[in-house]
Amino acid sequence: MLRKAFVLIYGATAYLAFLATLLYTIGFLAGVAVPKGIDDGAAGPAWRALLVDAALLTLFAAQHSVMARPWFKRWWTRFVPTSVERSTYVLASTAVLALLLWQWQPLPAEVWSVGPSWARAVLWAVYALGWIVLIFSTFAVGHFDLFGLRQILDRARDRAYAEPEFREPLIYRLVRHPLMVGFLIAFWAAPDLSVGRLVFALAASGYIMVGVRLEEHDLRAQLGEPYERYLRRVPRFVPRPGALKQG
Numbered sequence: 001m002l003r004k005a006f007v008l009i010y011g012a013t014a015y016l017a018f019l020a021t022l023l024y025t026i027g028f029l030a031g032v033a034v035p036k037g038i039d040d041g042a043a044g045p046a047w048r049a050l051l052v053d054a055a056l057l058t059l060f061a062a063q064h065s066v067m068a069r070p071w072f073k074r075w076w077t078r079f080v081p082t083s084v085e086r087s088t089y090v091l092a093s094t095a096v097l098a099l100l101l102w103q104w105q106p107l108p109a110e111v112w113s114v115g116p117s118w119a120r121a122v123l124w125a126v127y128a129l130g131w132i133v134l135i136f137s138t139f140a141v142g143h144f145d146l147f148g149l150r151q152i153l154d155r156a157r158d159r160a161y162a163e164p165e166f167r168e169p170l171i172y173r174l175v176r177h178p179l180m181v182g183f184l185i186a187f188w189a190a191p192d193l194s195v196g197r198l199v200f201a202l203a204a205s206g207y208i209m210v211g212v213r214l215e216e217h218d219l220r221a222q223l224g225e226p227y228e229r230y231l232r233r234v235p236r237f238v239p240r241p242g243a244l245k246q247g
């Protein structure tokens, strides 16, 4: 009983910490509604800021790339109970993201600043759309499994957890990585782009290009021919013209 309560509290804490950090990230990149946005803080020497930011981005990429791999999952579930494996992944991801948000060094020099207020409004709307696409996609692919909630609830009810099946809801019939499309939109839709935000957008986009290939490699090995057919049928990021009609 006590163990079940611990699992539930642990999983719920990981999820809430992630949600709070995600909300903070939305404000951080926009530079609104948070104590420290991406361009805020005392600007030190540019070389030092670049070095620190690169280290933070590398840490984030390394944690994600390693901990999401099936071989790592097989290895560490020898020590971590399977019911909290995903929650622990969520907690670790949240910790490195929070570290990045906290320690990010500003590089405030301007790359672009869009003038007309209508154009700024359009870019803000696109920014919001990116996050909406991302959140919507988590529900399409299985929000509760993705963030470890299904696993902890199944444990509490003494049910065996079954990994979710590969799904093809509408958005996953348009593109293979809608969640990453949401990130890419949000990273680049910026009425004001500083050098720091450019570094962030370039590095994060570069990592997405690598991350989706790693994921596809795993899914290929896991699902075989049906996934090969999916790869041939559905583009990675940009829907085919008319895809909505066919979908």
Ligand SMILES: C[S@@+](CC[C@H](N)C(=O)[O-])C[C@H]1O[C@@H](n2cnc3c(N)ncnc32)[C@H](O)[C@@H]1O
Pocket: 137, 141, 146, 164, 165, 166, 167, 168, 172, 176, 177, 178, 179, 180, 181, 212, 215, 219
């Ligand atoms: C963070 S999600 C990102 C999914 C996808 N790359 C995207 O951008 O929408 C990563 C997890 O989703 C799983 N996944 C990817 N496509 C899926 C699909 N169509 N149905 C079910 N799970 C999927 C992967 O195996 C991986 O565990």
